[in-house]
Amino acid sequence: EPEVTQTPSHQVTQMGQEVILRCVPISNHLYFYWYRQILGQKVEFLVSFYNNEISEKSEIFDDQFSVERPDGSNFTLKIRSTKLEDSAMYFCASSEYNEQFFGPGTRLTVL
Amino acid sequence: ELKVEQNPLFLSMQEGKNYTIYCNYSTTSDRLYWYRQDPGKSLESLFVLLSNGAVKQEGRLMASLDTKARLSTLHITAAVHDLSATYFCAGIQGAQKLVFGQGTRLTINP
Numbered sequence: 703e704p705e706v707t708q709t710p711s712h713q714v715t716q717m718g719q720e721v722i723l724r725c726v727p728i729s730n731h732l733y734f735y736w737y738r739q740i741l742g743q744k745v746e747f748l749v750s751f752y753n754n755e756i757s758e759k760s761e762i763f764d765d766q767f768s769v770e771r772p773d774g775s776n777f778t779l780k781i782r783s784t785k786l787e788d789s790a791m792y793f794c795a796s797s798e799y800n801e802q803f804f805g806p807g808t809r810l811t812v813l
Numbered sequence: 814e815l816k817v818e819q820n821p822l823f824l825s826m827q828e829g830k831n832y833t834i835y836c837n838y839s840t841t842s843d844r845l846y847w848y849r850q851d852p853g854k855s856l857e858s859l860f861v862l863l864s865n866g867a868v869k870q871e872g873r874l875m876a877s878l879d880t881k882a883r884l885s886t887l888h889i890t891a892a893v894h895d896l897s898a899t900y901f902c903a904g905i906q907g908a909q910k911l912v913f914g915q916g917t918r919l920t921i922n923p
Contacts, residue, residue: 733909735909735911737911743915744901744913744914744915744916745856745901745903745911745913746913747910747911747912750908750909750910752909757908757909758907758908758909758910760910793855793856797909800844800861800863801846801858801861802846802858802909802911803858804848804855804856804857804858805855806854806855807854807855
């Protein structure tokens, strides 16, 4: 069964460093998303992406965040200058129509 | 702006019992979703409810949607330990933005 994959599974970085989180959505899906979940809290929407552009973003998704689809398969989230409060689990998701399928997540730890 | 509230947030129950998790949402949502999350894991899609009166069942779980009351329920029948997890409901805001509830941590004891 097709699934969303994410790399790395765990990323540790120093405050102020740039990180890139990678995702491979399900191949025939057209909509891609990033969500995050701070430990013990609910899942929060960051951004949606369709037709090679951002279709919607939350107030969390400020100028330090960017997304890209550099080729036909990968979808990336870049955080330019990480802060301590960026520590969270980051989930990529993709959908064809109504149902969003989530990847296993990348646990980002900012020290 | 859509807000989604679940209750209870914590639920401890015995195997074999029935219980219901409630999900209220504040404004119109075209669809309502239920996800399951095991500790340290991703979100597994359980149900997508598309219209008023929709009812879906999978094994011991049944989800329903009442758009007029802005309420969805997840009913657990004859609970078994394997159903222990955190359950999230989510509404949809705009075209594709999922807005999640706080989650209900369900523990099923033998």
